[in-house]
Amino acid sequence: MKLLSKSLSLIVMAVVFPVVLWITTSQADTLVPAPVFNQTPEDNFTANPVLPEELRYLPLPAPVRKNIGVNFNGEKLHYTVSFLLFFHAADANITFTKDTAVKNGYIAELEGHTSGIIKILTFQRRDRYISHMVMMDNGKRLRSAKFEKVSKQGGRKTKRSETVFDYENKIVHWKVWKGDELAGEGSRPIPENTVYDDPLSAFYNFRYGVYGDIQKGKPIEVKSVPTTRESKIELLIASEEETQKKNNVSSKKSSREYLVKVLMDKDVFDQTKGNIELWLSKDFVPVEGVVKGVVLVGDIHGVLRPDKENKPQSG
Numbered sequence: 668m669k670l671l672s673k674s675l676s677l678i679v680m681a682v683v684f685p686v687v688l689w690i691t692t693s694q695a696d697t698l699v700p701a702p703v704f705n706q707t708p709e710d711n712f713t714a715n716p717v718l719p720e721e722l723r724y725l726p727l728p729a730p731v732r733k734n735i736g737v738n739f740n741g742e743k744l745h746y747t748v749s750f751l752l753f754f755h756a757a758d759a760n761i762t763f764t765k766d767t768a769v770k771n772g773y774i775a776e777l778e779g780h781t782s783g784i785i786k787i788l789t790f791q792r793r794d795r796y797i798s799h800m801v802m803m804d805n806g807k808r809l810r811s812a813k814f815e816k817v818s819k820q821g822g823r824k825t826k827r828s829e830t831v832f833d834y835e836n837k838i839v840h841w842k843v844w845k846g847d848e849l850a851g852e853g854s855r856p857i858p859e860n861t862v863y864d865d866p867l868s869a870f871y872n873f874r875y876g877v878y879g880d881i882q883k884g885k886p887i888e889v890k891s892v893p894t895t896r897e898s899k900i901e902l903l904i905a906s907e908e909e910t911q912k913k914n915n916v917s918s919k920k921s922s923r924e925y926l927v928k929v930l931m932d933k934d935v936f937d938q939t940k941g942n943i944e945l946w947l948s949k950d951f952v953p954v955e956g957v958v959k960g961v962v963l964v965g966d967i968h969g970v971l972r973p974d975k976e977n978k979p980q981s982g
Contacts, residue, residue, distance in 0.1 A: 734806025735875045736773050739763040744953065746969035748779065750961070756785040759969055763871065771802040773809065775867040790820040796935075798867035808877040810834075814865035814892055816935075830892050832863055839863065839893055855893050865892050866935055869900055873927075874951040881925060881951060883907050891931065901930040924949045937962045
Protein backbone atom coordinates (compact mmCIF):
# COMPACT_ATOMS: atom_id res chain seq x y z
CA MET A 668 0.00 0.00 0.00
CA LYS A 669 2.82 2.41 0.81
CA LEU A 670 4.39 1.76 -2.61
CA LEU A 671 1.05 2.31 -4.33
CA SER A 672 0.42 5.51 -2.36
CA LYS A 673 3.89 6.82 -3.22
CA SER A 674 3.36 6.09 -6.94
CA LEU A 675 0.05 7.95 -6.92
CA SER A 676 1.70 10.93 -5.22
CA LEU A 677 4.41 11.08 -7.89
CA ILE A 678 1.79 10.96 -10.67
CA VAL A 679 -0.20 13.75 -9.05
CA MET A 680 2.93 15.89 -8.66
CA ALA A 681 3.90 15.26 -12.29
CA VAL A 682 0.52 16.59 -13.43
CA VAL A 683 -0.05 19.36 -10.89
CA PHE A 684 3.40 20.94 -10.68
CA PRO A 685 3.78 22.02 -14.38
CA VAL A 686 0.21 23.35 -14.45
CA VAL A 687 0.60 25.31 -11.21
CA LEU A 688 3.96 26.65 -12.36
CA TRP A 689 2.42 27.78 -15.67
CA ILE A 690 -0.50 29.50 -13.91
CA THR A 691 1.65 31.33 -11.37
CA THR A 692 4.14 32.59 -13.97
CA SER A 693 1.32 33.70 -16.26
CA GLN A 694 -0.30 35.72 -13.48
CA ALA A 695 3.02 37.33 -12.64
CA ASP A 696 3.46 38.55 -16.23
CA THR A 697 0.78 41.12 -17.08
CA LEU A 698 1.47 40.70 -20.80
CA VAL A 699 0.31 37.07 -20.76
CA PRO A 700 -3.49 36.58 -20.55
CA ALA A 701 -4.90 34.33 -17.88
CA PRO A 702 -5.59 30.81 -19.15
CA VAL A 703 -9.11 29.96 -20.25
CA PHE A 704 -10.21 26.42 -19.44
CA ASN A 705 -12.59 24.72 -21.83
CA GLN A 706 -14.57 22.20 -19.84
CA THR A 707 -15.42 19.41 -22.22
CA PRO A 708 -15.99 15.69 -21.59
CA GLU A 709 -12.77 14.83 -23.41
CA ASP A 710 -10.69 17.02 -21.10
CA ASN A 711 -12.44 16.04 -17.87
CA PHE A 712 -10.09 14.74 -15.16
CA THR A 713 -12.66 14.24 -12.41
CA ALA A 714 -11.51 10.62 -12.11
CA ASN A 715 -8.66 12.01 -10.03
CA PRO A 716 -10.33 13.72 -7.04
CA VAL A 717 -6.96 14.93 -5.73
CA LEU A 718 -6.86 17.78 -8.32
CA PRO A 719 -8.67 20.98 -7.39
CA GLU A 720 -11.69 21.91 -9.54
CA GLU A 721 -9.85 24.57 -11.55
CA LEU A 722 -7.11 22.11 -12.55
CA ARG A 723 -9.29 19.25 -13.74
CA TYR A 724 -9.49 20.63 -17.25
CA LEU A 725 -6.63 21.43 -19.60
CA PRO A 726 -6.97 24.35 -22.05
CA LEU A 727 -7.38 23.54 -25.73
CA PRO A 728 -4.73 25.08 -28.01
CA ALA A 729 -5.88 28.15 -29.95
CA PRO A 730 -6.63 27.37 -33.61
CA VAL A 731 -3.69 28.19 -35.87
CA ARG A 732 -4.72 30.28 -38.86
CA LYS A 733 -3.21 29.42 -42.23
CA ASN A 734 -0.88 32.06 -43.61
CA ILE A 735 -2.22 34.02 -46.55
CA GLY A 736 -0.23 32.07 -49.13
CA VAL A 737 -1.36 28.66 -47.94
CA ASN A 738 -4.91 29.96 -47.52
CA PHE A 739 -5.29 30.79 -51.23
CA ASN A 740 -2.72 28.48 -52.84
CA GLY A 741 -4.27 26.54 -55.72
CA GLU A 742 -7.50 28.54 -55.81
CA LYS A 743 -9.01 28.70 -59.32
CA LEU A 744 -12.06 30.83 -60.00
CA HIS A 745 -13.85 30.53 -63.35
CA TYR A 746 -16.44 33.02 -64.57
CA THR A 747 -18.89 33.21 -67.45
CA VAL A 748 -18.84 36.74 -68.81
CA SER A 749 -21.65 38.59 -70.59
CA PHE A 750 -22.03 42.06 -72.07
CA LEU A 751 -24.39 43.86 -74.41
CA LEU A 752 -26.85 41.21 -75.70
CA PHE A 753 -24.39 38.32 -75.50
CA PHE A 754 -24.89 35.97 -72.54
CA HIS A 755 -21.64 33.99 -72.92
CA ALA A 756 -19.40 36.48 -74.64
CA ALA A 757 -16.20 35.63 -72.80
CA ASP A 758 -14.58 33.59 -70.07
CA ALA A 759 -12.47 34.87 -67.19
CA ASN A 760 -10.20 32.89 -64.88
CA ILE A 761 -8.46 33.97 -61.69
CA THR A 762 -5.70 31.73 -60.34
CA PHE A 763 -3.38 31.86 -57.34
CA THR A 764 -0.24 29.71 -57.40
CA LYS A 765 3.11 29.36 -55.66
CA ASP A 766 6.09 31.00 -57.35
CA THR A 767 8.73 28.31 -56.91
CA ALA A 768 11.49 30.64 -58.14
CA VAL A 769 11.01 33.18 -55.34
CA LYS A 770 11.14 32.64 -51.59
CA ASN A 771 7.63 33.22 -50.18
CA GLY A 772 6.59 34.19 -53.69
CA TYR A 773 3.13 33.79 -55.24
CA ILE A 774 1.58 34.64 -58.60
CA ALA A 775 -2.00 35.73 -59.15
CA GLU A 776 -3.38 35.98 -62.66
CA LEU A 777 -6.64 37.25 -64.12
CA GLU A 778 -7.05 36.05 -67.69
CA GLY A 779 -10.01 36.86 -69.90
CA HIS A 780 -10.74 35.89 -73.50
CA THR A 781 -13.70 36.32 -75.80
CA SER A 782 -15.67 33.33 -77.09
CA GLY A 783 -18.23 32.42 -79.76
CA ILE A 784 -19.09 35.08 -82.32
CA ILE A 785 -17.55 37.77 -80.10
CA LYS A 786 -14.22 35.99 -80.43
CA ILE A 787 -14.38 36.53 -84.19
CA LEU A 788 -15.60 40.13 -83.95
CA THR A 789 -12.82 41.07 -81.48
CA PHE A 790 -10.05 39.24 -83.37
CA GLN A 791 -9.58 36.73 -80.52
CA ARG A 792 -9.19 39.40 -77.83
CA ARG A 793 -7.29 38.14 -74.78
CA ASP A 794 -6.26 40.14 -71.70
CA ARG A 795 -3.99 39.08 -68.85
CA TYR A 796 -3.29 40.79 -65.53
CA ILE A 797 -0.42 39.22 -63.59
CA SER A 798 0.67 40.03 -60.06
CA HIS A 799 4.00 38.75 -58.72
CA MET A 800 3.78 38.94 -54.93
CA VAL A 801 5.84 38.18 -51.85
CA MET A 802 4.35 37.08 -48.55
CA MET A 803 5.27 39.48 -45.74
CA ASP A 804 4.84 39.93 -41.98
CA ASN A 805 5.08 36.23 -41.12
CA GLY A 806 2.41 35.31 -43.64
CA LYS A 807 -0.10 38.01 -42.69
CA ARG A 808 -0.17 39.88 -46.02
CA LEU A 809 0.97 39.94 -49.65
CA ARG A 810 3.10 42.69 -51.18
CA SER A 811 3.35 43.41 -54.89
CA ALA A 812 6.75 42.93 -56.49
CA LYS A 813 5.66 43.31 -60.14
CA PHE A 814 2.35 43.91 -61.90
CA GLU A 815 1.85 43.23 -65.63
CA LYS A 816 -0.96 43.88 -68.11
CA VAL A 817 -0.91 42.22 -71.53
CA SER A 818 -3.52 42.65 -74.30
CA LYS A 819 -3.56 40.53 -77.45
CA GLN A 820 -5.61 40.50 -80.63
CA GLY A 821 -5.13 38.06 -83.45
CA GLY A 822 -2.40 36.36 -81.43
CA ARG A 823 -0.26 39.51 -81.40
CA LYS A 824 0.49 41.77 -78.44
CA THR A 825 -1.21 45.12 -78.92
CA LYS A 826 -0.35 46.68 -75.58
CA ARG A 827 1.70 45.76 -72.54
CA SER A 828 2.64 47.48 -69.31
CA GLU A 829 4.88 46.52 -66.43
CA THR A 830 5.24 48.06 -62.97
CA VAL A 831 8.10 46.99 -60.69
CA PHE A 832 8.09 47.78 -56.97
CA ASP A 833 11.67 48.12 -55.71
CA TYR A 834 11.28 48.42 -51.94
CA GLU A 835 14.99 48.00 -51.30
CA ASN A 836 15.72 51.22 -53.19
CA LYS A 837 12.31 52.80 -52.39
CA ILE A 838 11.28 53.37 -56.00
CA VAL A 839 8.58 52.27 -58.45
CA HIS A 840 9.44 51.80 -62.16
CA TRP A 841 6.90 51.42 -64.95
CA LYS A 842 7.03 50.89 -68.70
CA VAL A 843 4.37 50.80 -71.43
CA TRP A 844 4.68 49.16 -74.84
CA LYS A 845 2.43 49.49 -77.89
CA GLY A 846 3.10 46.54 -80.10
CA ASP A 847 6.82 45.94 -79.76
CA GLU A 848 7.76 49.57 -79.28
CA LEU A 849 8.34 51.23 -75.93
CA ALA A 850 5.75 54.00 -75.66
CA GLY A 851 6.57 55.40 -72.24
CA GLU A 852 8.31 54.84 -68.93
CA GLY A 853 8.84 56.53 -65.61
CA SER A 854 9.55 56.15 -61.91
CA ARG A 855 8.31 57.42 -58.60
CA PRO A 856 9.77 57.21 -55.06
CA ILE A 857 8.09 54.97 -52.49
CA PRO A 858 7.44 57.00 -49.34
CA GLU A 859 8.59 55.64 -45.99
CA ASN A 860 6.21 53.13 -44.37
CA THR A 861 4.16 52.84 -47.58
CA VAL A 862 3.07 49.62 -49.28
CA TYR A 863 1.43 49.67 -52.71
CA ASP A 864 -1.08 46.99 -53.69
CA ASP A 865 -1.98 46.25 -57.29
CA PRO A 866 -5.63 45.22 -57.96
CA LEU A 867 -4.89 41.49 -57.63
CA SER A 868 -2.80 41.64 -54.46
CA ALA A 869 -5.48 43.93 -52.99
CA PHE A 870 -8.12 41.36 -54.02
CA TYR A 871 -6.48 38.64 -51.87
CA ASN A 872 -5.38 40.94 -49.02
CA PHE A 873 -8.93 42.25 -48.71
CA ARG A 874 -10.46 38.77 -48.61
CA TYR A 875 -7.92 37.63 -46.00
CA GLY A 876 -8.66 40.60 -43.73
CA VAL A 877 -5.40 42.51 -44.12
CA TYR A 878 -7.31 45.80 -44.19
CA GLY A 879 -9.45 44.81 -41.22
CA ASP A 880 -12.56 42.72 -40.75
CA ILE A 881 -15.05 42.68 -43.61
CA GLN A 882 -18.08 44.43 -42.14
CA LYS A 883 -21.16 45.84 -43.81
CA GLY A 884 -21.11 49.63 -44.12
CA LYS A 885 -17.31 49.82 -43.76
CA PRO A 886 -15.15 51.96 -46.12
CA ILE A 887 -11.57 50.89 -46.95
CA GLU A 888 -8.84 52.78 -48.81
CA VAL A 889 -5.80 51.07 -50.35
CA LYS A 890 -2.71 52.69 -51.85
CA SER A 891 -2.41 51.31 -55.38
CA VAL A 892 -0.11 51.26 -58.40
CA PRO A 893 1.19 54.81 -58.89
CA THR A 894 2.27 56.16 -62.27
CA THR A 895 2.37 59.87 -63.08
CA ARG A 896 0.01 60.44 -60.14
CA GLU A 897 -0.68 58.86 -56.77
CA SER A 898 -3.34 56.17 -57.10
CA LYS A 899 -5.67 54.40 -54.71
CA ILE A 900 -8.40 51.78 -54.56
CA GLU A 901 -11.50 52.72 -52.60
CA LEU A 902 -13.76 49.96 -51.32
CA LEU A 903 -17.11 50.38 -49.66
CA ILE A 904 -18.91 47.37 -48.20
CA ALA A 905 -22.63 48.10 -48.60
CA SER A 906 -24.83 48.39 -45.53
CA GLU A 907 -27.18 45.59 -44.52
CA GLU A 908 -30.15 47.60 -45.79
CA GLU A 909 -28.63 48.26 -49.22
CA THR A 910 -27.38 44.67 -49.48
CA GLN A 911 -30.84 43.24 -48.88
CA LYS A 912 -32.48 45.74 -51.22
CA LYS A 913 -30.18 44.86 -54.13
CA ASN A 914 -30.18 41.17 -53.31
CA ASN A 915 -33.96 40.85 -53.47
CA VAL A 916 -33.90 41.36 -57.24
CA SER A 917 -31.55 38.42 -57.83
CA SER A 918 -32.25 34.69 -57.96
CA LYS A 919 -28.72 34.11 -56.65
CA LYS A 920 -29.26 35.94 -53.36
CA SER A 921 -28.68 32.79 -51.31
CA SER A 922 -24.96 32.87 -52.20
CA ARG A 923 -24.53 36.67 -52.11
CA GLU A 924 -23.65 37.94 -48.64
CA TYR A 925 -21.51 41.08 -49.12
CA LEU A 926 -21.79 43.78 -51.78
CA VAL A 927 -18.47 45.55 -52.29
CA LYS A 928 -18.30 48.73 -54.36
CA VAL A 929 -14.86 49.39 -55.80
CA LEU A 930 -13.53 52.65 -57.23
CA MET A 931 -10.11 52.40 -58.85
CA ASP A 932 -7.95 53.75 -61.66
CA LYS A 933 -10.11 53.65 -64.81
CA ASP A 934 -7.11 52.73 -66.96
CA VAL A 935 -6.73 49.28 -65.39
CA PHE A 936 -9.77 47.82 -67.17
CA ASP A 937 -10.18 50.56 -69.83
CA GLN A 938 -13.24 52.04 -68.14
CA THR A 939 -14.84 55.46 -68.34
CA LYS A 940 -14.94 55.83 -64.53
CA GLY A 941 -13.34 52.80 -62.83
CA ASN A 942 -16.41 51.51 -60.97
CA ILE A 943 -16.72 47.82 -60.07
CA GLU A 944 -19.28 45.94 -57.98
CA LEU A 945 -18.46 42.59 -56.39
CA TRP A 946 -20.70 40.14 -54.57
CA LEU A 947 -18.91 37.95 -52.03
CA SER A 948 -20.19 34.80 -50.35
CA LYS A 949 -20.12 34.25 -46.58
CA ASP A 950 -16.63 32.78 -47.08
CA PHE A 951 -15.53 35.89 -49.02
CA VAL A 952 -15.44 34.14 -52.41
CA PRO A 953 -16.45 36.50 -55.26
CA VAL A 954 -19.54 34.87 -56.80
CA GLU A 955 -20.55 37.71 -59.10
CA GLY A 956 -19.15 40.98 -60.39
CA VAL A 957 -19.81 43.89 -62.72
CA VAL A 958 -17.07 45.99 -64.34
CA LYS A 959 -18.98 49.14 -65.24
CA GLY A 960 -18.59 51.38 -68.27
CA VAL A 961 -15.92 49.52 -70.23
CA VAL A 962 -15.06 51.44 -73.41
CA LEU A 963 -17.06 50.25 -76.47
CA VAL A 964 -18.97 47.46 -74.66
CA GLY A 965 -20.53 49.03 -71.57
CA ASP A 966 -21.01 46.93 -68.41
CA ILE A 967 -19.30 43.54 -68.23
CA HIS A 968 -21.03 41.02 -65.96
CA GLY A 969 -19.26 37.90 -64.63
CA VAL A 970 -20.83 34.98 -62.72
CA LEU A 971 -18.85 32.28 -60.92
CA ARG A 972 -19.17 28.83 -62.42
CA PRO A 973 -19.61 26.07 -59.80
CA ASP A 974 -16.50 24.17 -60.91
CA LYS A 975 -14.77 21.70 -58.61
CA GLU A 976 -11.46 23.53 -59.05
CA ASN A 977 -12.78 26.69 -57.40
CA LYS A 978 -11.52 25.63 -53.97
CA PRO A 979 -7.91 26.16 -52.79
CA GLN A 980 -5.66 23.14 -52.42
CA SER A 981 -5.07 21.82 -48.92
CA GLY A 982 -1.70 22.40 -47.35
